[in-house]
Amino acid sequence: MPLAPKPGVVPLRPLTLGELFDGAVSTARAHWRTVLVISLGIAIVTQVVATLAMRLWLSDSEGLAALEDNPNPTDEELRQALGDILAFSSVTGIVTLLGSVLATAMLTIVVSRAVLGRDVTLAEAWADSRSRLLRLLGVVLLVPLLAVLAVAVPGLVLALSGIPALAVLGLLGGFVLAVWLYVRLSLAAPALMLERQGVIASLRRSAKLVEGTWWRIFGIQLLMLLLVVVVSGIIEFPAAAIAGFIDGSGTDSLTGGMSDLTWTYLILSGIGAVIAATITLPISAGVTALLYIDQRIRREALDLELARAAGLTRNEGSPDHPDHPDPER
Numbered sequence: 080m081p082l083a084p085k086p087g088v089v090p091l092r093p094l095t096l097g098e099l100f101d102g103a104v105s106t107a108r109a110h111w112r113t114v115l116v117i118s119l120g121i122a123i124v125t126q127v128v129a130t131l132a133m134r135l136w137l138s139d140s141e142g143l144a145a146l147e148d149n150p151n152p153t154d155e156e157l158r159q160a161l162g163d164i165l166a167f168s169s170v171t172g173i174v175t176l177l178g179s180v181l182a183t184a185m186l187t188i189v190v191s192r193a194v195l196g197r198d199v200t201l202a203e204a205w206a207d208s209r210s211r212l213l214r215l216l217g218v219v220l221l222v223p224l225l226a227v228l229a230v231a232v233p234g235l236v237l238a239l240s241g242i243p244a245l246a247v248l249g250l251l252g253g254f255v256l257a258v259w260l261y262v263r264l265s266l267a268a269p270a271l272m273l274e275r276q277g278v279i280a281s282l283r284r285s286a287k288l289v290e291g292t293w294w295r296i297f298g299i300q301l302l303m304l305l306l307v308v309v310v311s312g313i314i315e316f317p318a319a320a321i322a323g324f325i326d327g328s329g330t331d332s333l334t335g336g337m338s339d340l341t342w343t344y345l346i347l348s349g350i351g352a353v354i355a356a357t358i359t360l361p362i363s364a365g366v367t368a369l370l371y372i373d374q375r376i377r378r379e380a381l382d383l384e385l386a387r388a389a390g391l392t393r394n395e396g397s398p399d400h401p402d403h404p405d406p407e408r
Contacts, residue, residue: 083382086389087196091382094373096299100306103365106193113201114361117185121178122356128174130349134342136167180216184208186364187272194372195389211271217278218271222264226257262297263289269371288374296370303366310362311355318351319344 083092088105090098107114185204192199230253237249263286270288271281289296326344375381 084386084389084391086386086391087192087194088190089194089369089372091194091376091385091389091391093377094369096302099299099366099369099373100303100362102194102369103190103362106190106365107361109193110189110199113189113199113204114186115357116201117182117189117204118357118360119353121182122353122360125174125178125356126349126353129171129352130345132167132170133340134345136163136170137340176216176219180212180219182360183219183268183364183367184212184215184272186361187269187368190365190368191273191372194369194385208272211275214278214281215268215271218267218281221278221282222261222267225264226261229253229257229260258297259293262293262300265289265296265300265367266371266374269368273368273371288371288378292374292377296374299366299370303363307359307363310359311352314355314358315348315351318354319348322347322351 083090085091088109089102094102185201185208188204188207189199230250233253233256234246234250238246240246264282265285266288267281267285270276270284271278274281274284276284322344325347326341372381372385376385
């Protein structure tokens with residue numbers, strides 16, 4: 080790769096795969112106080128709610144306990160079990176969603192400053208992101224909704240034909256469409272945060288940036304997902320096993336039912352989940368933000384504007400010129 084100025088965590092030129100992941104890790108190291116407070120705080124709140132919800136609605140659920148012990152449950156037991164599962168899923172889903180929005184917003188701001196080699200405090204990250212949280216929530220809700228509809232609609236339409244083979248083909252085709260759509264819109268969150276656009280404009284912006292490089296974006300996002308899953312598993316599975324032995328239930332907690340989960344097991348395994356989330360949140364948010372910046376460098380020569388913003392080059396051209404796009408607009 081050609082030599083390029085590097086005021087921050089990545090060189091200002093098209094990035095390689097290794098530089099994307101190294102940039103995310105370097106951001107976490109260079110701004111560890113801000114990143115740690117954001118990721119650890121969100122992880123703790125999310126896990127505390129999940130632990131309380133699991134204990135209140137799943138571990139103490141008479142309906143679920145009846146299902147585990149009785150192969151032929153009554154209608155009342157089924158309704159109670161489904162109600163507890165729905166309550167647990169709703170509470171944890173909402174908290175996880177809000178935590179994801181907040182983490183994405185603030186960590187994207189941190190990464191954008193880290194690229195320029197600038198320090199950013201927690202207060203600055205919050206001040207720059209809070210006005211866009213509702214719009215980011217819209218993006219975070221809309222993208223998976225569109226993906227789900229892409230799977231459900233073709234499957235339901237072909238299922239009405241009464242031919243099972245067509246229904247299966249419809250679901251497979253819908254799944255492929257959902258993956259294609261999800262990747263096309265995967266850069267909408269950093270586009271919204273760094274260009275201050277609306278929800279629909281951010282979705283269109285992401286589609287434009289991904290156009291022509293879908294397979295590359297897909298491969299990087301898939302690799303990031305695998306990395307997050309592997310890192311989480313390496314931390315969470317031993318933590319759950321240790322929690323089982325400390326709790327005195329051995330491996331029973333890993334293989335038993337929900338009614339076997341005690342407070343000791345939930346708290347100890349929850350600590351492992353918090354550690355895993357604290358590590359993986361900055362990686363996933365950092366790679367996505369850097370991938371967005373990389374696409375703009377490749378398509379719009381954003382590296383020139385970033386170098387000027389970092390004080391490395393003089394650029395007498397108008398900031399509104401298409402060759403010199405504003406990274407914060």
